[in-house]
Amino acid sequence: MSDRTLPTGKTSAAALRGGARSDRGGGFLGRYGLWIFAIIVLIVAPQIMTTGFSRSLLSQIGISIIFALSYNMLLGQGGMLSFGHAVFYGLGGFVAIHVLNAISPEGFALPLELLPLAGGFGAMIFGAIFGWISTARAGTTFAMISLGIGELVYAGTSMFPELFGGESGISGNRVTHTGLFFNYGPQIDVYYLIAGWCLICTIAMYLLTRTPLGRMANAVRDNEERARFVGYDPRMVRFVQYTLASFFAGVAGGLTAVNYEIVTAENVSAVTSGSVLLMTFIGGVGNFAGPILGAILVTILQLSLSSITETWQLYFGVLFIVMVMFAPMGLAGIIALHEPIWQARRLNRLIVPYAIGLATFLLMGLGLVALIEMNYYMSTTYDASIPMELYGQEVSVQAVMPWLLAIAVTVVGGFLFRLAIRRIRHSWDGVIHDIKQEAA
Amino acid sequence: MLEIVVFSLLNGLLFGMLLFMLSSGLTLIFSMMGVLNFAHASFFMLGAYFAYQISTVTGFWVALIVAPLLVGGIGMLIERYGLRRVHKFGHVAELLFTFGLAFLIEEVVVMIWGRIPVDYGVPADLNYTFFTLLGTNFPAYRAFILLIAVLMFVALFLTITRTRIGMIIQAALTHPDMVAALGHNVPRVFMMVFGGGTALAALAGVIGGPILVTEPGMAFLLGPIIFVVVVFGGMGSLGGAFVASILIGVIQTLAVALDWSLGGTLGAIGIYLPTDGFIGTLARISVSQTAPILPYLMLVLMLIFRPKGLMGTRES
Numbered sequence: 001m002s003d004r005t006l007p008t009g010k011t012s013a014a015a016l017r018g019g020a021r022s023d024r025g026g027g028f029l030g031r032y033g034l035w036i037f038a039i040i041v042l043i044v045a046p047q048i049m050t051t052g053f054s055r056s057l058l059s060q061i062g063i064s065i066i067f068a069l070s071y072n073m074l075l076g077q078g079g080m081l082s083f084g085h086a087v088f089y090g091l092g093g094f095v096a097i098h099v100l101n102a103i104s105p106e107g108f109a110l111p112l113e114l115l116p117l118a119g120g121f122g123a124m125i126f127g128a129i130f131g132w133i134s135t136a137r138a139g140t141t142f143a144m145i146s147l148g149i150g151e152l153v154y155a156g157t158s159m160f161p162e163l164f165g166g167e168s169g170i171s172g173n174r175v176t177h178t179g180l181f182f183n184y185g186p187q188i189d190v191y192y193l194i195a196g197w198c199l200i201c202t203i204a205m206y207l208l209t210r211t212p213l214g215r216m217a218n219a220v221r222d223n224e225e226r227a228r229f230v231g232y233d234p235r236m237v238r239f240v241q242y243t244l245a246s247f248f249a250g251v252a253g254g255l256t257a258v259n260y261e262i263v264t265a266e267n268v269s270a271v272t273s274g275s276v277l278l279m280t281f282i283g284g285v286g287n288f289a290g291p292i293l294g295a296i297l298v299t300i301l302q303l304s305l306s307s308i309t310e311t312w313q314l315y316f317g318v319l320f321i322v323m324v325m326f327a328p329m330g331l332a333g334i335i336a337l338h339e340p341i342w343q344a345r346r347l348n349r350l351i352v353p354y355a356i357g358l359a360t361f362l363l364m365g366l367g368l369v370a371l372i373e374m375n376y377y378m379s380t381t382y383d384a385s386i387p388m389e390l391y392g393q394e395v396s397v398q399a400v401m402p403w404l405l406a407i408a409v410t411v412v413g414g415f416l417f418r419l420a421i422r423r424i425r426h427s428w429d430g431v432i433h434d435i436k437q438e439a440a
Numbered sequence: 441m442l443e444i445v446v447f448s449l450l451n452g453l454l455f456g457m458l459l460f461m462l463s464s465g466l467t468l469i470f471s472m473m474g475v476l477n478f479a480h481a482s483f484f485m486l487g488a489y490f491a492y493q494i495s496t497v498t499g500f501w502v503a504l505i506v507a508p509l510l511v512g513g514i515g516m517l518i519e520r521y522g523l524r525r526v527h528k529f530g531h532v533a534e535l536l537f538t539f540g541l542a543f544l545i546e547e548v549v550v551m552i553w554g555r556i557p558v559d560y561g562v563p564a565d566l567n568y569t570f571f572t573l574l575g576t577n578f579p580a581y582r583a584f585i586l587l588i589a590v591l592m593f594v595a596l597f598l599t600i601t602r603t604r605i606g607m608i609i610q611a612a613l614t615h616p617d618m619v620a621a622l623g624h625n626v627p628r629v630f631m632m633v634f635g636g637g638t639a640l641a642a643l644a645g646v647i648g649g650p651i652l653v654t655e656p657g658m659a660f661l662l663g664p665i666i667f668v669v670v671v672f673g674g675m676g677s678l679g680g681a682f683v684a685s686i687l688i689g690v691i692q693t694l695a696v697a698l699d700w701s702l703g704g705t706l707g708a709i710g711i712y713l714p715t716d717g718f719i720g721t722l723a724r725i726s727v728s729q730t731a732p733i734l735p736y737l738m739l740v741l742m743l744i745f746r747p748k749g750l751m752g753t754r755e756s
Contacts, residue, residue, distance in 0.1 A: 081532055133744055140476060140531070141747050144671050148739040151664050155733040159725055270664070274539070281536060314547035320540040325522065328529045372551065379554040 035203075042195040046188055055187045056259075057303050062194035063255045064299045066201045068279040068291035070248035073205060075277075076285035077214060078241045079221030080135075081143045084150025085249060085276055087130065088123040090268030091153070092250025094164060095122025096257040100172040112179040116197050116254035123250020124243055131242035135235055138224060150273055157265040169264030172257065184258070194255050201248055206288060208244065217241045275302070278316070282323050284330020293331045311376045315369075344435045353427045357420040364413030366391075370406040443574040448697045449690060454582050456689025457589035458648045462662065463669040463681045464596055465640035471676030472609060472633045474531060475523065478538040481663040482545035483638040486511050487645025488654045489553055492560035500563035508642040515638030519631045542659065550656045557655035585647050592640070593682055600678065609633060668735040672742050674752020684750055688735050695731040 029036075046055050067089055074080040096119035102108050103115075110118070134145040157164040164170065174184045182189035208214050219227040220234045227234055257263050266272065275298070283294020301319075305312035327334055341347050370390060374397045377388045387394040395402045466480045487507050494503035518541065526537045562581045570580040600606035612619045612629050620626045652658060669688060673680030701724055706712070742749060 081535070133740065137743070137747055140675075141743055143476075143535070144667065145740060145743045147664060147667060148736045148743065152733050152736040152740060155736065159729055159733075274543075277536075277539070311547055311551065313543060314551065317540050317543035317547060321522070321537065321544060324529075324533055324537045324540060325525050328526075328533050376551045379552055380550070 038202075039199065042199060046191050052187065055191055057300065059187065059191045059194050059259050060303065061296055061299045062191070062198040063252050063259065064276075064279060064295035065198050065292050066248055066255070067252040067276050068283065068295040069202060069205050070245045070252065071276045071280045072285055072288075072291040073208070073217075073241055073245035073248070075280055076287075076290070077209060077221065078217040078238055078245075079138065080146075080238060080242065082146040082273070083143055083270070083277070084146040084148075084153070084273050085245075086268050086270070086272035087150055087153045088127055088246035088249035089253040089256070089272060089276070090263070090265075091126050092119035092123035092246075092253030093257045093263040093267050094170065094253075095119050095250070096254035097170045097172045097263045098163075100174065100176070100257060101170075103176045103178055105177050109178050112174065112176055112184055112258065113181065113193060113196075115258060116251045119254020119257065120247045120251040123253060124247040127243045127246025127250075128239075131239050131246065135238035135242050138220075138234070138238070147270075150268075150270055154265065154269050157268060164265055165263075167265075169262050169266075171262040174258050174261055190259055193258065197251060197255055201251055202292070205248060209288060213237065213240060278320055282320065282330055284332030284334075286329050287332035287336060290330050290332030297331065309373065310380070311372060314372065340435065341431055344438065346431050346434065349431055350424070350427055353420065353424040357417070357424050360413055360416040360420045362413075364410055364417050367406045367409030367411075367413055370402070371410060374402065374406065443576060444697050445694075446574065447576055447578075448694050450578065450582075452690030452693030453686060454585060454689070455693055456686035457586055458644060459666060459669050459689055460682050460685035461589050461592060461644035461648070462641055463666045463673070463685060464592065464678060465637035465644075466666055466670050467673075467676060467678055467681045468596075468600075468640070469634055469637040470670060472612065473630055475534045475538065476667070476670075477637070478535060478663070479541040479545060480538075480638075480641055481659040481666060482542045483511055483515060483641040484645040484648070484662065485549060485654075485656070485659040486514070486545065487642025488560060488649030488652075488658070489549060489558070489645075490642065491646035491649060492558050492654055495560070495563070500565070504643075504646055507646050508639040511642030511645075512635040512639030516631050516635035518638075519634035523634065524627065524630075542663065546656055546659060553656070555656060557653045560649045560654040562650045581650065585651070588643075588647055592643070593678075596640075597678060665735055668739045672735075672739055672749055674749030677749065677751040680749055680751030688738065691738075692731055692734055695734055696728050698727040701726040 045058055049055065049058065067085075070088075071082070071085050074082050074085065096115050099110065099118040100112075100115060103110050103112070130149050134142055134149065137145065158166065174190070177183055179189075182192070184190055184193065216227060216232050216237045219230070220232070220237045224234045227237070253263075253267065256267065279294040279298040280291045281294070282298060283292065284290025301316065302312070305315060309315075323330065329336070338347065338350075341350070373390055374388070374395065378384050378397045381388075384397055387396045389395070390402075397403075462481065462484055465483075466477055469475055469477050469480070490507035490510055491500075491503040494506055498506075522541070523534060523537060526533045562579070566579075566581040566584050568580050569577040570583045571578050600609065608619060608624055608629060612624070612626050616626050619629075665688070669681055669684045672688065673682070673684030704726075706723070
């Protein structure tokens with residue numbers, strides 16, 4: 001397992017080359033342009049999206065980005081597939097909420113801005129303990145230990161109600177009046193706190209990839225034996241990487257405590273661990289920016305899909321499986337695949353086939369979603385004779401017509417999509433052929 | 441007290457046997473293909489639901505045969521058109537594929553049968569008391585489960601160690617190229633094994649459904665614990681899985697029945713711990729409260745001290 005951990009080898013090499021290129025690509029803007037752009041987006045986004053929903057969505061995205069990046073320190077950079085990363089997110093949250101409850105302007109006056117650090121350091125202590133246990137092994141054994149620790153901690157939360165608050169969790173009040181900049185009543189204040197920490201953590205984690213530790217983590221992932229031969233102790237490398245990753249997960253947990261003012265056992269559960277795995281993988285583990293993309297996409301889908309449809313997890317599962325089967329390098333990998341074509345200025349030849357592909361896919365999806373929703377409605381509602389609402393129409397699931405229509409749309413859409421895929425493949429091969437000819 | 445111990449042991453044995461039926465398929469798939477099938481408990485759930493659906497039409501005995509076959513067929517299709525495609529991306533991708541599959545199957549089950557438990561009960565033919573011991577009844581259905589599990593273990597063990605099919609299966613794991621060179625279709629062997637493993641899980645679902653609750657969360661509840669069994673017993677070892685299943689079943693059932701706590705035990709010999717604060721909480725926790733964490737504690741300890749597992753021969 002250790003010798004063929006992940007399809008990261010190639011893509012991460014490409015990512016590193018990409019990084020090196022932007023270094024060489026002279027000038028201040030070439031070097032820091034992306035970061036400046038990110039900062040501007042972070043500042044401006046909540047001023048454009050002013051509704052309560054979109055601001056809390058942005059806050060959650062910020063937290064998810066830190067969490068997913070910290071997970072990628074394990075999976076992408078260290079080759080450690082963990083099924084229990086939420087342990088550090090959740091425990092960090094619990095530490096932070098207890099500290100939050102201890103804060104008072106008269107007594108223990110910790111500035112609220114530093115609360116995530118409490119979560120981070122709290123989680124780091126647990127990270128050191130659990131990391132020492134689990135990093136002795138790599139591969140499947142590591143994955144299994146992480147699963148065991150995750151379940152252990154989750155089951156353990158119900159045993160200490162004073163610490164974890166049992167079913168209802170621990171709640172707190174973020175308006176402690178100890179903040180240096182804001183009082184953190186309105187969501188926008190909290191957003192800027194999260195954005196600030198998100199930026200700091202992202203930069204820190206990016207810089208970590210360029211330290212000897214980050215490089216050795218890659219080396220241990222790719223070839224443990226050789227790393228040992230060079231003189232590094234693979235276990236030590238994994239241990240330090242693991243502990244640092246749990247620190248950042250704890251910061252994310254601490255921000256959750258501020259954002260929601262409540263931390264429950266749900267935060268350490270396997271579901272949370274699973275969702276960070278989804279984010280990281282869908283975004284792409286081979287590229288530093290991958291988990292950021294994944295965190296943004298998955299958080300938006302989670303929050304908006306769950307308010308639209310009850311069976312959002314089904315769509316989620318399908319998305320995940322499709323990614324594993326057809327694009328194991330994730331969104332970032334797909335983007336990286338197009339980079340040489342972009343540089344050869346031939347992307348325009350793919351636009352039309354892609355647009356056709358998207359249109360036919362949407363047609364097929366329209367029918368498929370209708371089928372799924374009608375099916376779901378029929379088996380979960382008390383009285384199926386009450387018409388359901390679908391695409392703004394009233395639809396009776398007991399009639400035959402809607403079903404026939406949905407099946408027809410799905411089949412026709414699917415057929416056209418297949419044709420479109422063939423066309424995309426054809427154009428793709430043509431473009432690659434041309435680029436190769438040019439280079440030769 | 442004796443009655444509690446005897447029935448806890450019996451029920452522990454029963455739970456252990458169910459765990460074994462589940463984990464035997466997982467062990468088979470793992471030792472053959474090196475794939476830790478995260479969706480294994482989902483196939484178990486499918487078995488229970490299929491059996492429920494079939495038994496409403498034809499009765500339990502037909503369902504006992506047909507449901508595992510159907511689920512095994514689905515397993516084969518999933519291997520052929522899903523897992524095999526992912527294989528070239530390595531083990532982690534395969535693992536993630538089955539991880540996503542578990543999500544998917546749960547949602548599909550909700551989509552077809554709804555969120556509330558279905559009414560899948562003990563079949564009428566087996567709904568009587570087998571024997572009465574110390575004033576407590578032991579239902580015939582539980583004896584039936586024990587019987588099926590023992591039959592399954594013997595059949596599986598003999599197939600793998602004593603037949604030509606078992607020989608090819610074992611050889612295909614370690615020397616796939618050699619087996620292929622001898623004229624066996626290795627991908628097809630993989631497909632059959634995956635189908636066989638999922639069919640075994642479904643069989644466990646058919647007979648386990650009536651005594652557990654057949655609802656969409658059942659896979660999620662059982663999923664992690666069968667990993668404990670397989671890893672604890674030693675990955676790829678059928679005998680290890682058997683011993684580990686019984687051990688975990690009995691330990692967990694016994695733990696649930698005990699209400700001893702640290703404070704109470706020390707109190708009995710004259711040492712009194714404070715009753716408030718963290719130590720108070722710790723002293724009040726009873727053995728039965730620790731029951732849910734025991735299997736995972738066993739798993740973690742085993743992996744730390746003997747990553748091969750109880751009877752395993754290799755580490756990963």
